[in-house]
Amino acid sequence: MSSVPPVIGVLALQGDVREHVQALEQVGARARGVRRPDELDSIDGLVIPGGESTTMWRLAVSFDMLEPLRKCIAAGMPAYGTCAGMIMLADRIEGGVPGQQTVGGIDMTVRRNAFGRQVESFEAPVELAGVDGGPVEAVFIRAPWVESVGESAEVLGHVSRGEQAGRIVAVRQGRLLATSFHPELTGDTRVHRLFVDMVKG
Numbered sequence: 087m088s089s090v091p092p093v094i095g096v097l098a099l100q101g102d103v104r105e106h107v108q109a110l111e112q113v114g115a116r117a118r119g120v121r122r123p124d125e126l127d128s129i130d131g132l133v134i135p136g137g138e139s140t141t142m143w144r145l146a147v148s149f150d151m152l153e154p155l156r157k158c159i160a161a162g163m164p165a166y167g168t169c170a171g172m173i174m175l176a177d178r179i180e181g182g183v184p185g186q187q188t189v190g191g192i193d194m195t196v197r198r199n200a201f202g203r204q205v206e207s208f209e210a211p212v213e214l215a216g217v218d219g220g221p222v223e224a225v226f227i228r229a230p231w232v233e234s235v236g237e238s239a240e241v242l243g244h245v246s247r248g249e250q251a252g253r254i255v256a257v258r259q260g261r262l263l264a265t266s267f268h269p270e271l272t273g274d275t276r277v278h279r280l281f282v283d284m285v286k287g
């Protein structure tokens with residue numbers, strides 16, 4: 087049985103674009119960087135990478151991408167955001183710089199840089215609803231956590247141990263997915279597979 091692989095765009099304004107492209111290709115999708123509004127027309131789903139959400143927001147404004155991104159998401163385009171990308175998909179942020187805007191789409195409040203500074207980056211196993219085969223080893227780099235989710239968003243995972251045990255770090259709302267951590271950096275492609283299956287579904 088063969089089916090046409092979905093085309094997934096990776097928002098290529100800033101951040102770890104190449105790692106996402108590789109992870110997506112490993113799970114059988116076609117992946118390409120997108121940075122212009124017209125490039126959004128030819129993709130089946132979008133990944134917003136990790137990086138720096140303040141820079142990504144500013145670049146999205148200057149590349150005239152913020153409104154087109156909002157429209158696509160509102161129109162139902164599947165999207166997956168990691169770390170800064172999670173911030174970009176959040177309807178509300180805390181700890182942003184003055185005036186910082188997001189694309190939005192997921193009814194949640196995220197706290198920027200919640201786990202502390204770069205030197206406080208860490209790895210921890212996270213059990214994810216919808217991902218079989220044991221916990222994913224999650225890499226947190228100046229990561230946000232989710233303070234709260236609204237009724238339409240579903241919590242998929244928490245930090246399982248340590249000082250921050252119980253913090254929400256993975257959320258899904260319909261065909262939108264967000265993680266505080268970076269599966270694209272670990273070689274474990276199960277979360278990308280989940281997203282590609284969401285795109286196909």
Ligand SMILES: NC(=O)CC[C@H](N)C(=O)O
Binds near residue numbers: 136140169173227230
């Ligand atoms: N690794 C990351 O994506 C870090 C996110 C960054 N702290 C931000 O606010 O956007």
